[in-house]
Amino acid sequence: MSPFIGEFAGTALLIIMGAGVVANVLLTNTKGQNSGWIVITFGWAMAVFLGVYASTNLGGSGHLNPAITIALTVFGDFDAALMPTYILAQFGGAFVGACIAWLAYKQHFDVTTDADLKMAVFCNAPAIRNVGYNLITECIGTFILTFGALAMSKPASSMGTLDALPVALLVLGIGLSLGGPTGYAINPARDLGPRIAHFILPIPEKRNSDWSYSWIPVVGPIAGALLGAWAFGLL
Numbered sequence: 001m002s003p004f005i006g007e008f009a010g011t012a013l014l015i016i017m018g019a020g021v022v023a024n025v026l027l028t029n030t031k032g033q034n035s036g037w038i039v040i041t042f043g044w045a046m047a048v049f050l051g052v053y054a055s056t057n058l059g060g061s062g063h064l065n066p067a068i069t070i071a072l073t074v075f076g077d078f079d080a081a082l083m084p085t086y087i088l089a090q091f092g093g094a095f096v097g098a099c100i101a102w103l104a105y106k107q108h109f110d111v112t113t114d115a116d117l118k119m120a121v122f123c124n125a126p127a128i129r130n131v132g133y134n135l136i137t138e139c140i141g142t143f144i145l146t147f148g149a150l151a152m153s154k155p156a157s158s159m160g161t162l163d164a165l166p167v168a169l170l171v172l173g174i175g176l177s178l179g180g181p182t183g184y185a186i187n188p189a190r191d192l193g194p195r196i197a198h199f200i201l202p203i204p205e206k207r208n209s210d211w212s213y214s215w216i217p218v219v220g221p222i223a224g225a226l227l228g229a230w231a232f233g234l235l
Contacts, residue, residue, distance in 0.1 A: 006060020014051030015097025094193025138220025146228025185217035
């Protein structure tokens, strides 16, 4: 297997399961409609577990996240030559995963009339729109993700491969504790890849893809991951 295959497949599985649970909760006439935030956070945690586990067994390191890859390249011992491969695989896998999730729920997209709910399956939007606070929230969430994942990795000195179950539980905690303001993107690929899919796919009566907000789930997580990896290395 190869790092590209591992990161691509892992990120695709992450988004299929993650976007899938959001679709199940938000879209019209699903079995899980209106089942709530707890279901979404648990679904995303299981998506992370599956994605990281698959990635690490298919040649990747289980990053599934360009912010993590960049941070571990700058402040860790991750091979800089692999960074472009990882980032391309992560964004590509996220886009493909979003398309597959859409296909699974296509009938429900067709009967859902709320365009905001349709977009929420693919990407994040803030509960209260404020550029500064939204950016800070994403930065804090990704700092916790990066610092926590490195602290739980085995061996402790490893800055490459991430452990599936501890990271999944960490993402569950972040969603429950810090997900309220922005929906906890904490991953540029997780937001931007599916946002592009939302823009391209033939979804009936969809709204615009909110490109004015799209940079926040990219810049915030990268900044937070850099700070998290730097702090972990310092301590």
